[in-house]
Amino acid sequence: MRKGTLRQILLITDGCSNHGEDPIAMAALAKEQGITINVIGVLDQDIIDENGLREIEGIALSGGGVSQVVYAKQLSQTVQMVTRKAMTQTLQGVVNQELKQILGSHASFEDLPPEKRSEVMEVVEELGETVNLEVLILVDTSGSMKTKLPTVKEALFDLSLSLNARLGNNRFSIFVFPGKRGDADKVLDWTPKLEAISTVFPKLTSGGITPTGPAIREALHHFNKKRSLRSLLSDDDPYIEESM
Numbered sequence: 497m498r499k500g501t502l503r504q505i506l507l508i509t510d511g512c513s514n515h516g517e518d519p520i521a522m523a524a525l526a527k528e529q530g531i532t533i534n535v536i537g538v539l540d541q542d543i544i545d546e547n548g549l550r551e552i553e554g555i556a557l558s559g560g561g562v563s564q565v566v567y568a569k570q571l572s573q574t575v576q577m578v579t580r581k582a583m584t585q586t587l588q589g590v591v592n593q594e595l596k597q598i599l600g601s602h603a604s605f606e607d608l609p610p611e612k613r614s615e616v617m618e619v620v621e622e623l624g625e626t627v628n629l630e631v632l633i634l635v636d637t638s639g640s641m642k643t644k645l646p647t648v649k650e651a652l653f654d655l656s657l658s659l660n661a662r663l664g665n666n667r668f669s670i671f672v673f674p675g676k677r678g679d680a681d682k683v684l685d686w687t688p689k690l691e692a693i694s695t696v697f698p699k700l701t702s703g704g705i706t707p708t709g710p711a712i713r714e715a716l717h718h719f720n721k722k723r724s725l726r727s728l729l730s731d732d733d734p735y736i737e738e739s740m
Contacts, residue, residue, distance in 0.1 A: 501628040502586055505533045505715050506579060507555065508571075508648055509636035512548045513708035516679060519551065522712040523559035531719060533559025533712070534582045536574055538644050539567050555708075560586070568644045572651040576658045579631065580624065587620045587627070628665045632715050634680070637672045642702035649693060656690030666690075671715055672700060679710035682718065
Protein backbone atom coordinates (compact mmCIF):
# COMPACT_ATOMS: atom_id res chain seq x y z
CA MET A 497 0.00 0.00 0.00
CA ARG A 498 1.28 3.47 -0.88
CA LYS A 499 2.24 5.44 2.18
CA GLY A 500 1.54 9.14 2.23
CA THR A 501 0.63 11.92 4.60
CA LEU A 502 -2.65 12.13 6.48
CA ARG A 503 -3.85 15.71 6.73
CA GLN A 504 -6.15 16.80 9.54
CA ILE A 505 -7.66 19.99 10.88
CA LEU A 506 -8.38 19.81 14.61
CA LEU A 507 -10.96 22.44 15.56
CA ILE A 508 -11.27 23.26 19.27
CA THR A 509 -14.25 25.48 20.07
CA ASP A 510 -17.09 26.01 22.52
CA GLY A 511 -19.72 27.86 20.60
CA CYS A 512 -21.62 28.69 17.47
CA SER A 513 -20.04 30.51 14.57
CA ASN A 514 -21.56 33.93 13.96
CA HIS A 515 -19.59 35.45 11.11
CA GLY A 516 -18.69 34.61 7.52
CA GLU A 517 -19.10 31.43 5.50
CA ASP A 518 -21.03 28.40 6.69
CA PRO A 519 -18.45 26.22 8.50
CA ILE A 520 -20.26 23.03 7.48
CA ALA A 521 -19.91 23.97 3.80
CA MET A 522 -16.24 24.82 4.35
CA ALA A 523 -15.74 21.43 6.01
CA ALA A 524 -17.19 19.72 2.95
CA LEU A 525 -14.70 21.63 0.80
CA ALA A 526 -11.88 20.41 3.05
CA LYS A 527 -12.98 16.81 2.60
CA GLU A 528 -12.96 17.26 -1.19
CA GLN A 529 -9.33 18.35 -0.86
CA GLY A 530 -8.38 15.28 1.16
CA ILE A 531 -8.28 17.04 4.52
CA THR A 532 -10.20 15.57 7.45
CA ILE A 533 -11.80 17.94 9.98
CA ASN A 534 -12.20 16.81 13.59
CA VAL A 535 -14.06 18.95 16.10
CA ILE A 536 -13.85 19.07 19.89
CA GLY A 537 -16.50 21.09 21.70
CA VAL A 538 -15.27 22.27 25.10
CA LEU A 539 -17.61 22.86 28.05
CA ASP A 540 -16.95 24.14 31.54
CA GLN A 541 -20.51 23.77 32.78
CA ASP A 542 -23.21 21.13 32.35
CA ILE A 543 -24.79 23.20 29.60
CA ILE A 544 -24.56 23.00 25.83
CA ASP A 545 -26.24 25.09 23.22
CA GLU A 546 -28.25 22.86 20.88
CA ASN A 547 -27.31 24.93 17.85
CA GLY A 548 -23.66 24.68 18.85
CA LEU A 549 -23.93 20.91 19.21
CA ARG A 550 -25.52 20.56 15.77
CA GLU A 551 -22.80 22.70 14.27
CA ILE A 552 -20.00 20.67 15.91
CA GLU A 553 -21.49 17.42 14.65
CA GLY A 554 -22.24 18.88 11.22
CA ILE A 555 -18.70 20.17 10.68
CA ALA A 556 -17.17 16.80 11.56
CA LEU A 557 -19.68 14.88 9.43
CA SER A 558 -19.14 17.09 6.39
CA GLY A 559 -15.39 17.05 6.97
CA GLY A 560 -15.20 13.25 7.17
CA GLY A 561 -13.92 13.42 10.73
CA VAL A 562 -14.77 12.79 14.35
CA SER A 563 -16.56 15.05 16.85
CA GLN A 564 -16.61 14.97 20.63
CA VAL A 565 -18.08 17.27 23.27
CA VAL A 566 -16.25 17.26 26.61
CA TYR A 567 -15.68 19.19 29.81
CA ALA A 568 -12.49 21.23 29.84
CA LYS A 569 -10.88 18.94 32.43
CA GLN A 570 -11.27 15.98 30.01
CA LEU A 571 -9.80 17.82 27.05
CA SER A 572 -6.27 16.41 27.14
CA GLN A 573 -7.30 12.77 26.80
CA THR A 574 -9.97 13.64 24.23
CA VAL A 575 -7.59 15.50 21.89
CA GLN A 576 -5.39 12.40 21.67
CA MET A 577 -8.36 10.05 21.24
CA VAL A 578 -10.02 12.11 18.50
CA THR A 579 -6.78 12.55 16.55
CA ARG A 580 -5.95 8.84 16.59
CA LYS A 581 -9.54 7.75 15.93
CA ALA A 582 -9.68 10.01 12.88
CA MET A 583 -6.39 8.55 11.63
CA THR A 584 -7.75 5.02 11.91
CA GLN A 585 -11.04 6.01 10.25
CA THR A 586 -9.25 7.63 7.31
CA LEU A 587 -6.86 4.71 6.87
CA GLN A 588 -9.77 2.24 6.92
CA GLY A 589 -11.35 4.28 4.15
CA VAL A 590 -8.16 4.07 2.09
CA VAL A 591 -8.00 0.31 2.70
CA ASN A 592 -11.63 -0.06 1.62
CA GLN A 593 -10.87 1.73 -1.64
CA GLU A 594 -7.97 -0.62 -2.33
CA LEU A 595 -10.19 -3.63 -1.54
CA LYS A 596 -12.73 -2.40 -4.08
CA GLN A 597 -9.99 -2.23 -6.71
CA ILE A 598 -8.84 -5.75 -5.88
CA LEU A 599 -12.14 -7.51 -5.15
CA GLY A 600 -14.69 -5.42 -7.05
CA SER A 601 -16.67 -2.24 -6.58
CA HIS A 602 -19.11 -3.74 -4.06
CA ALA A 603 -16.47 -5.24 -1.77
CA SER A 604 -15.75 -3.75 1.66
CA PHE A 605 -13.87 -4.54 4.85
CA GLU A 606 -17.02 -6.05 6.39
CA ASP A 607 -17.27 -8.59 3.56
CA LEU A 608 -13.96 -10.20 4.44
CA PRO A 609 -13.84 -13.41 6.53
CA PRO A 610 -12.87 -12.82 10.20
CA GLU A 611 -9.25 -13.90 9.80
CA LYS A 612 -8.75 -11.57 6.84
CA ARG A 613 -10.39 -8.68 8.70
CA SER A 614 -7.90 -9.22 11.52
CA GLU A 615 -4.99 -9.09 9.09
CA VAL A 616 -6.31 -5.91 7.48
CA MET A 617 -6.72 -4.25 10.89
CA GLU A 618 -3.10 -5.09 11.66
CA VAL A 619 -2.12 -3.26 8.48
CA VAL A 620 -4.27 -0.25 9.49
CA GLU A 621 -2.69 -0.19 12.95
CA GLU A 622 0.81 -0.37 11.49
CA LEU A 623 0.04 2.47 9.10
CA GLY A 624 -1.34 4.48 12.01
CA GLU A 625 2.07 4.31 13.62
CA THR A 626 4.18 4.86 10.50
CA VAL A 627 2.25 7.15 8.15
CA ASN A 628 3.21 10.83 8.15
CA LEU A 629 0.73 13.14 9.84
CA GLU A 630 0.04 16.84 9.45
CA VAL A 631 -2.33 18.45 11.95
CA LEU A 632 -3.43 22.06 11.67
CA ILE A 633 -4.97 23.06 14.99
CA LEU A 634 -7.68 25.74 14.92
CA VAL A 635 -8.31 27.23 18.36
CA ASP A 636 -11.39 29.32 19.09
CA THR A 637 -10.24 32.30 21.17
CA SER A 638 -13.58 34.11 21.33
CA GLY A 639 -14.53 35.62 24.69
CA SER A 640 -16.19 32.52 26.13
CA MET A 641 -12.99 30.49 25.62
CA LYS A 642 -10.83 32.71 27.85
CA THR A 643 -10.88 30.47 30.92
CA LYS A 644 -10.32 27.34 28.82
CA LEU A 645 -7.16 28.37 26.97
CA PRO A 646 -4.76 27.10 29.69
CA THR A 647 -6.43 23.69 29.42
CA VAL A 648 -6.14 23.80 25.63
CA LYS A 649 -2.42 24.48 25.99
CA GLU A 650 -1.96 21.48 28.31
CA ALA A 651 -3.97 19.26 25.95
CA LEU A 652 -1.75 20.18 22.99
CA PHE A 653 1.40 19.44 24.99
CA ASP A 654 0.00 15.99 25.78
CA LEU A 655 -0.96 15.47 22.12
CA SER A 656 2.62 16.22 21.14
CA LEU A 657 3.98 13.67 23.61
CA SER A 658 1.51 11.04 22.41
CA LEU A 659 2.15 11.52 18.69
CA ASN A 660 5.91 11.85 19.04
CA ALA A 661 5.94 8.23 20.21
CA ARG A 662 4.88 7.22 16.68
CA LEU A 663 7.39 6.12 14.05
CA GLY A 664 5.87 8.38 11.39
CA ASN A 665 6.74 12.05 11.05
CA ASN A 666 4.43 14.63 12.63
CA ARG A 667 4.03 18.26 11.62
CA PHE A 668 1.85 20.80 13.41
CA SER A 669 0.57 24.28 12.75
CA ILE A 670 -1.68 26.45 14.91
CA PHE A 671 -4.20 29.12 13.91
CA VAL A 672 -6.43 31.06 16.29
CA PHE A 673 -9.70 32.80 15.54
CA PRO A 674 -10.80 35.54 15.54
CA GLY A 675 -7.50 37.09 14.49
CA LYS A 676 -6.27 40.54 15.44
CA ARG A 677 -6.44 41.83 11.89
CA GLY A 678 -8.66 39.27 10.20
CA ASP A 679 -10.73 36.15 10.62
CA ALA A 680 -7.82 33.96 11.76
CA ASP A 681 -4.15 34.38 12.65
CA LYS A 682 -1.32 31.91 12.14
CA VAL A 683 0.54 31.70 15.47
CA LEU A 684 2.71 28.66 14.72
CA ASP A 685 3.93 27.63 11.27
CA TRP A 686 4.57 24.01 10.30
CA THR A 687 6.92 22.38 12.78
CA PRO A 688 7.55 18.85 14.08
CA LYS A 689 7.73 20.27 17.61
CA LEU A 690 4.35 21.15 19.08
CA GLU A 691 6.22 22.12 22.26
CA ALA A 692 6.78 25.45 20.51
CA ILE A 693 3.29 26.43 21.66
CA SER A 694 4.90 27.48 24.95
CA THR A 695 5.96 30.67 23.17
CA VAL A 696 2.53 31.17 21.64
CA PHE A 697 -0.12 30.79 24.29
CA PRO A 698 1.01 33.54 26.69
CA LYS A 699 0.45 36.01 23.85
CA LEU A 700 -3.09 34.89 23.03
CA THR A 701 -6.00 37.16 23.82
CA SER A 702 -9.68 36.26 23.77
CA GLY A 703 -12.75 38.13 22.70
CA GLY A 704 -14.77 39.14 19.67
CA ILE A 705 -16.77 37.22 17.10
CA THR A 706 -16.57 33.52 16.19
CA PRO A 707 -15.73 33.25 12.45
CA THR A 708 -15.44 29.45 12.30
CA GLY A 709 -16.14 29.14 8.57
CA PRO A 710 -13.57 31.76 7.54
CA ALA A 711 -11.05 30.17 9.94
CA ILE A 712 -11.46 26.82 8.17
CA ARG A 713 -11.00 28.61 4.85
CA GLU A 714 -7.71 30.11 6.10
CA ALA A 715 -6.58 26.66 7.27
CA LEU A 716 -7.23 25.18 3.82
CA HIS A 717 -5.29 28.00 2.22
CA HIS A 718 -2.33 27.25 4.51
CA PHE A 719 -2.35 23.58 3.51
CA ASN A 720 -2.57 24.40 -0.18
CA LYS A 721 0.11 27.09 0.03
CA LYS A 722 2.54 24.55 1.49
CA ARG A 723 1.68 21.98 -1.15
CA SER A 724 2.11 24.51 -3.97
CA LEU A 725 5.61 25.34 -2.74
CA ARG A 726 6.50 21.67 -2.48
CA SER A 727 5.23 21.01 -6.01
CA LEU A 728 7.66 23.63 -7.31
CA LEU A 729 10.56 21.82 -5.66
CA SER A 730 9.64 18.21 -6.35
CA ASP A 731 7.67 16.07 -8.78
CA ASP A 732 6.69 13.74 -5.96
CA ASP A 733 3.30 14.00 -4.28
CA PRO A 734 3.44 12.06 -0.99
CA TYR A 735 -0.07 12.83 0.10
CA ILE A 736 -2.94 10.47 0.65
CA GLU A 737 -5.72 12.35 -1.06
CA GLU A 738 -8.60 10.21 0.13
CA SER A 739 -10.65 11.35 3.11
CA MET A 740 -13.38 8.98 4.24
